[in-house]
Amino acid sequence: MKKWFKRAAFAAVCALHLGSAAAADVVIDAGHGGKDHGALGTLGKHQYMEKDFALDMSLQLRKHLRQQGFSVAMTRTDDTFRPLGQRLAYGRKHCRKLFASVHVNAAKNNPRANGVHTYVLQGNDATAVGKKSLQIARNVQKAFNPKRPEVRRARFVTLQNTTCPSVQLEMYFMSNKADLKKLADKRQRRAIAGKLAKVIGTSLKQRDAKAKAKPAPSAVKPQTSKPAAKPSRPRVPAKAAAKDKPAPLKKAAPKTAAKPKAKR
Template sequence: MVDPGHGGDDGGAKGPRGLKEKAAALEIGQAVAAKLEAAGFEAVFTRDDDTFIPLWDRARAANAQGADLFISLHLNAARTRAARGSEVYFLSLGKGDDDEVVAAENAGAGTAPTSADSVVASILDDLAQKAFLQDSERLAVAIQGQLNRLAGIKERGVKQAPFIVLRGAAMPAVLVEVAFISNPKEEEKLKDAAFRAKVADAITRGVRRYFAQANGSVRRRTVAGPG
């Protein structure tokens, strides 16, 4: 499941020259899906146009599709324009490594479910992803390792954070911050189809490496919901 971040009224971050995160994330997502398909995977989108999808619903869509992996694509932003590089996150059920990034990416969550059934479902969501934390970390490491090879992209490492979009995914799930849209040089790279193709290649190589290391042992587990 390829999840281009943001969409619709939720534009995400904006670059100094006007590039919107939601647009860049969708273009990267389309490139990633094409590379995954070429490598023999089936890629399904949470969104394939400029549509807002609540964060709470994205992992559930992946569950409904029976996806083996969930990859959420985003662009980072910082107050200083000098910040650069890529980083890959997997879920933290506690405090994360970067509160500023968490606040930015969780901003489009919408209203959290509050009904009794929804509260039970939310608890099951946490349990679902908890069962996959080690696999999610391995996937994050595999993808970050390939992104590190991109020329001009600084390594920022693998981190954990309580991203709402990763909760409830009954499969290994990661959030990729491809580059800093707030950095003018990286913003220009993000506008370049050739660079986006390199990013997509790196993510696809990371996915292939993950499955190769798992030696075919990775299987999506069924997590029963309420009722």
């Protein structure tokens, strides 16, 4: 009873905060938000927060994907905190083709770390959903980091949607000065979102085209050819057969031995 009540309460909270939107082709999860500012980065006297970059890029990503004809939903559209469990539940309920969690990376102990890193669920590569997730992550990785095309594996909560392909996109580093300058520039940041939308949109369209190109299994069972029957001999009427049948040979009488002549 307690478990049922907790589940019902959790579902009610999700519906209250995230709304009851219809299913969408793509669900975008803008990382962090509200009291959770995510990673921090400083340029001069100005401090930047990951949650702001993630939200702005996510909104731009939604705009560009809609222009390509995809329906898009978001786990947050403003500076609001959403627990990870709510984000995951929303993705499971509404996602049809892709759940994309957008973040900005950080490496305090390695300021040289830079670029885009993509993640998929660890241990899920062999499943149909895992293969689709991996393909999209690879396409994004190759588009932004052609020299480092490897996709990383992790067990992030937002990746644990086993019903819909899911990727986590770490768009550059807050801890790298060159990356942070790029993100702090509104034009460059929105160009990044536009490029990301193009890669994702192309990947989804190619996947849909392949699915349509596959021939549907035939419902009619193939006819198996039966072995050819042996040609039957023509029947001959009984009378004709009797006429044509040669007469039986008469047995020759056994030869009797000649009696010896009497001696004279």
